[in-house]
Amino acid sequence: MSNERTVQGRREVLDYLVRQRWFAGDGEGWELAAIAPRGWLQRPSTGLGVRFELVTVRGPGGGTQTYNMPLAYRQEPVEANAYGLLGVYAPGAGEMADELYVYDALHDPDARQVLVRGFFGETPDDTTYTSLLPSDDDGEPVIGPESGSVLLAVEQSNTSMVIDETALMKVFRKVVAGRNPDVEVHDALAGPGDEAIATLWGVISTTTDGPDATSYDLAMLQRFLRTASNGWDSARASVRDLLAEPELAPEDAGGDFAGESERLGETVRLVHALMAEHLETATWGEADLVALADKLDARLADVLSRTPDLEPYADAARARYDRLRSAPVPVLAQRVHGDLHLGQTLRTTAGWKLIDFEGEPTAPLAARVALDSAWRDVAGMLRSFDYAAHSYLVQTGGGEGDQVTRAQAWVDRNRQAFLRGYDGPDSADTSTEPVSDLLAAYEMDKALYEYVYERDHRPDWAAIPHAALERMLGG
Numbered sequence: 001m002s003n004e005r006t007v008q009g010r011r012e013v014l015d016y017l018v019r020q021r022w023f024a025g026d027g028e029g030w031e032l033a034a035i036a037p038r039g040w041l042q043r044p045s046t047g048l049g050v051r052f053e054l055v056t057v058r059g060p061g062g063g064t065q066t067y068n069m070p071l072a073y074r075q076e077p078v079e080a081n082a083y084g085l086l087g088v089y090a091p092g093a094g095e096m097a098d099e100l101y102v103y104d105a106l107h108d109p110d111a112r113q114v115l116v117r118g119f120f121g122e123t124p125d126d127t128t129y130t131s132l133l134p135s136d137d138d139g140e141p142v143i144g145p146e147s148g149s150v151l152l153a154v155e156q157s158n159t160s161m162v163i164d165e166t167a168l169m170k171v172f173r174k175v176v177a178g179r180n181p182d183v184e185v186h187d188a189l190a191g192p193g194d195e196a197i198a199t200l201w202g203v204i205s206t207t208t209d210g211p212d213a214t215s216y217d218l219a220m221l222q223r224f225l226r227t228a229s230n231g232w233d234s235a236r237a238s239v240r241d242l243l244a245e246p247e248l249a250p251e252d253a254g255g256d257f258a259g260e261s262e263r264l265g266e267t268v269r270l271v272h273a274l275m276a277e278h279l280e281t282a283t284w285g286e287a288d289l290v291a292l293a294d295k296l297d298a299r300l301a302d303v304l305s306r307t308p309d310l311e312p313y314a315d316a317a318r319a320r321y322d323r324l325r326s327a328p329v330p331v332l333a334q335r336v337h338g339d340l341h342l343g344q345t346l347r348t349t350a351g352w353k354l355i356d357f358e359g360e361p362t363a364p365l366a367a368r369v370a371l372d373s374a375w376r377d378v379a380g381m382l383r384s385f386d387y388a389a390h391s392y393l394v395q396t397g398g399g400e401g402d403q404v405t406r407a408q409a410w411v412d413r414n415r416q417a418f419l420r421g422y423d424g425p426d427s428a429d430t431s432t433e434p435v436s437d438l439l440a441a442y443e444m445d446k447a448l449y450e451y452v453y454e455r456d457h458r459p460d461w462a463a464i465p466h467a468a469l470e471r472m473l474g475g
Contacts, residue, residue: 009086009087009089009090009091009102010032010035011032011087012086012087012089012102013032013035013055013069013086014030014031014032014057015086015087016086016087016104017055017057017067017069018030018057020173021156022067022156022157022158022159022173022174023067023173023174024065024157024174024361024362025057025059025065027059027060028060029059029060030057030058030059030060031057031058032055032056032057032058033056033057033058033064034054034055034056035053035054035055035056036053036054036055036056036208037051037052037053037054037091038051038052038053038054038124038126038127038206039051039123039124039125039126039127040124041114041115041117041118041123041124041127042114044073044075044091044100047074047075048072048073048074048108048110048111048114049072049073049074049091049100050070050071050072050073050105050111050114050115051070051071051124052068052069052070052127052204052206052218053068053069053070053071054066054067054068054069054175054206054208054216055067055068055069065174066174066175066176066216067173067174067175068171068172068173068174068175068216068218068219069104069173070104070105070106070111070115070171070218071086071102071103071104071105072102072103072104072105072108072110072111072114073091073100073101073102073103074100074101074102074103074108075098075100075101076101077101078101078103078108081103081107081108083107084103084104084105084106084107084108085101085102085103086102086103086104087102088100088101088102089102106151106159106161106171107151109148109149112149112151112161113145113146113147113148113149115169115171115204115219116143116145116147116149116163116169117145118204119131119133119141119143119145119202119221120141120144120145121145126206126207126208126209127204127205127206127218128204128205128206128207129202129203129204130202130203130204130205131201131202131221132200132201132202132203132221133167133201133202133221134201142164142166142167142201143163143164143166143167147163147164147166147167148163148164149161149162149163149164149169150162157173157174157358157361158170158171158172158173158358159171159173162224163224165224165226166223166224166226167201167221167222167223167224168198168221168222168223168224169219169220169221169222170182170219170220170222171218171219172217172218172219172220172358174361175216175217175218176216176364176365177214177215177216177365178215178216178365179215179217180217180220180358181338181357181358181359181365181368181369182220182356182357182358183200183203183217183220184279184357184369185197185275185279185335185357186198186199186200186220186222186357187200188275188278188279189271189274189275189278192274192278193270193271193274195270195350195351196267196270196271196274196351196352196353196354197271197353197354197355198222198223198224198225198346198353198355199222199223200220200221200222201221201222201223202220202221203217203219203220203221204217204218204219204220204221205217205218206218225346225348225353227348227349228346228347228348228353229346229347230342230343230345230346230347231264231342231343231344231345231346231347231352232341232342232343232345232384232388234257234260234347235257235342235384235385235388235389235414236388236389236391236392237255238253238255238256238257238410239255239388239389239392239407239410240255240392241253241255242255242256242406242407242410243392243398243403243406243407246402246406250406250409250410250413251413257410257414257417258413258414258416258417259417260347260352261385261414261415261417261418261421262417262418262420262421263351263352263421264345264352264381264418264421265417265418265419265420265421265422265423266421266422267345267351267352267353267354268340268354268377268378268381268418268421268422269421269422269423271337271354272334272336272374272377275334275335275336276332276334276335276374279334279335280334280335280371281332281333281334281335281371282333282334282371283330283331283332283333284329284330284331284332284333284373285329285330286329288329288331288333289324289325289327289329289331289434290324290325292324292441293321293322293324293325293441296317296321296324296441296445297318297321299445299448299449300314300317300318300321300445300448303448303449303452306452307451307452307455310448310451310452310469312473313444313448313469313472313473316444316472316473317444317445317448320437320440320441320444320472321441321444323434323437323440323441324434324437324438324441327434327437327438328432328433328434330432330433331373331433331434331438332373332374332433333371333372333373334371334372334373334374335369335371336372336373336374336376336377337354337357337359337377337380338357338358338359338360338363338368338372338376338377339356339358339359339360339361339380340354340377340378340380340381340384341380341381341383341384341387342381342384342385342387342388343384344356373433373438373442375433375435375438375439375442376438376442378418378419378422378439378442379438379439379442379443379445379446380442380446381418382415382418382419382439382443383443383446383447383450383468385411385414385415385418386411386464386468387450387464388411389407389408389410389411390407390411390463390464390467391461391464392407393407394460394461394463394464443472444469444472447465447468447469447472448465448469450464450465450468451465451466451469
């Protein structure tokens with residue numbers, strides 16, 4: 001990518017980038033390697049210049065990361081957009097010599113409208129808008145070039161806006177060359193998967209110049225599920241209601257979640273089946289399961305080198321992984337969600353929907369699209385039930401005696417319900433996969449990762465995976 005930004009604006013761009021929640025770099029010492037502005041969606045001479053810009057930074061260890069930063073250029077400051085202000089500088093040679101106020105375009109309502117307008121008019125040669133928008137009853141697109149938008153403030157790795165309460169545009173922040181997994185999966189499942197995902201309505205992508213031309217997905221447009229409630233919030237509300245009625249059994253409490261958990265299991269099963277049907281699959285044999293066990297052992301060794309206090313759980317983890325070496329085969333390997341938990345689910349009036357198929361945001365693209373057992377996703381969801389219950393106790397000051405017992409009863413009940421929905425009535429008779437061995441290995445690996453993460457980022461929550469490891473240690 002060519003470095004087209006004037007020196008004047010480089011420090012402002014870097015300073016803004018490293019402060020954002022969606023910046024994935026750790027530590028200090030990041031440097032700006034290159035900025036590649038894409039073509040103007042609207043030129044500054046109109047009073048508001050808007051374009052996508054690819055910003056590449058180099059870390060202290062030498063590796064690079066590339067970020068998608070749509071920027072808005074204004075001749076006068078806009079106080080309401082102050083949160084997204086990068087600085088005051090010229091947009092680049094050949095554009096305007098005067099200094100302009102530069103904002104993150106996602107924090108500027110007028111600039112967001114320009115970003116959406118690309119689906120309805122001409123765009124620069126290096127920026128492609130692909131529209132799959134449906135029509136309303138009058139034959140008009142469900143959103144238009146003058147549609148307003150509201151920015152969502154709940155995400156960490158991307159930035160999304162809701163357009164006319166009808167569509168959701170997710171702007172990818174950390175980008176990699178090639179197709180974004182979220183776009184790829186939604187495109188592959190379009191039609192038969194619409195009942196379990198949010199329908200794909202459009203994609204924005206760009207291609208860099210030169211002999212090493214590279215394509216990046218910048219954003220995706222989806223149907224907005226306006227009646228949806230987040231699965232994480234719903235599950236924790238159920239825990240709250242259960243603990244508020246200590247005299248009742250979990251199944252009798254007003255907020256019992258087991259029915260929803262079973263239906264969620266059915267939805268996850270459907271999505272996995274569609275992914276296996278429409279995306280790449282493979283068959284794992286004995287050597288592949290040995291390789292999986294070796295991989296998990298290597299991850300364990302890395303964890304122990306950084307977190308010696310996990311040593312008491314090492315033998316139990318190795319024992320779980322070793323069982324894979326002699327487990328029955330074949331095992332289906334397929335594309336999976338890769339980062340499945342209750343926060344990646346939405347409950348709508350039409351049923352459960354799964355969202356965010358990008359996989360673990362910090363992982364390399366090759367790891368995020370690698371084939372795996374679907375039981376990895378299941379293990380992630382089972383760990384999420386544990387987190388929903390016990391994080392509520394942590395945050396409300398509970399965590400002793402009967403409350404812990406009742407919270408764990410909620411976890412056990414919802415785990416069983418989810419697995420019941422995921423397995424279906426007949427799958428146990430037809431599958432020869434080592435389900436219990438795979439689940440045991442994936443859950444252990446997940447809990448170890450969780451402990452390291454919580455210890456480093458949320459020490460108060462480290463007790464949640466630690467208690468899970470204690471239970472695993474006990475069999």
